[in-house]
Amino acid sequence: MAQWLSGIVTENQHWHANLFSLKVKTPAFNFTAGQFVRLALNTTDGRLQRAYSLVNSPGSAEQEFLVSTVAEGKLSPLLQQLKMGDAVEISQPASGFFVLDEVPAGDNLWLISSGTGIGPYLSMLGTHQLWQRFAHIILIHSVRTVADLAYREFIANCQHQYPGQLHYQPIVTREAHSGALDKRLPELIYSGELQSACQQNISNRSQVMLCGNPEMIKDTKVALESLGLTKNLRRTPGNITVEQYW
Structure with missing residues (x-):
């Protein structure tokens, strides 16, 4: 079963109206470049989670994700609205063999x-x-x-x-x-x-x-x-x- 780390948003850079990069400060964890984790938010509709690849390289102080906003999606529009200091959870361990x-x-x-x-x-x-x-x-x-x-x-x-x-x-x-x-x-x-x-x-x-x-x-x-x-x-x-x- 996945473990979860509590993270704090440090930056939300909007490339355009439907594309953004989210930076999240978490306790340090190991992964291999090319792997992914899940981001999760607790909402009034329950816990929402989805897999995203890590953009940052191993050893970075912050975890970074490139996200495209899906209009009919449940999670990505909420992630797009996150501001510095907001909370988001990140799954552990990182997964995937695209390395x-x-x-x-x-x-x-x-x-x-x-x-x-x-x-x-x-x-x-x-x-x-x-x-x-x-x-x-x-x-x-x-x-x-x-x-x-x-x-x-x-x-x-x-x-x-x-x-x-x-x-x-x-x-x-x-x-x-x-x-x-x-x-x-x-x-x-x-x-x-x-x-x-x-x-x-x-x-x-x-x-x-x-x-x-x-x-x-x-x-x-x-x-x-x-x-x-x-x-x-x-x-x-x-x-x-x-x-x-x-």
Whole structure:
């Protein structure tokens, strides 16, 4: 049975009307970058809880979550309204196998996300393990609007800290944005446009992690399999590691 830590909100940053980052101060706990916990609030309708990936890296003083507000959702609209000093509970221990320890070696590592699915990768970017294991890391963030491109300053700082090792490629499907691609991920992979823009190949010597919208994951996985990549399983190591984010 899960244990619960009492946390206090220290910041609620709104990227736009339906996207925000929540920072919560809790007693220290261990987790692996890429794992998730549950956030819970006690309301007049009972206890509401939902799983969210940790955006912060292990060892951080605060826990951070990237949340998209679901209009018909019960919990996310309440989380969006939280202010500094408000209470929220966090489950223990952290869970999930969407971690670098589960990913085999490769010539390059593609971190492919849509929407808030970028969260686990942000946690990984703050670890030494990522940079030590892969010479070329390609972070792909597919969103609808430019305002959805959260954490660009943090990503730019990582690129500055590890010059030539990290390529960041935004994809914005509903607005024009300089430097961004504008088609769906599978189409970009089939045509080779994604690989060309990132100046990296996708082959059976690559490792790819997928996190985000289930339709994106399903269709992108098919595109990757057409290039000879296989799903990564413990009993049969392959190239494609998947997180079913919701």
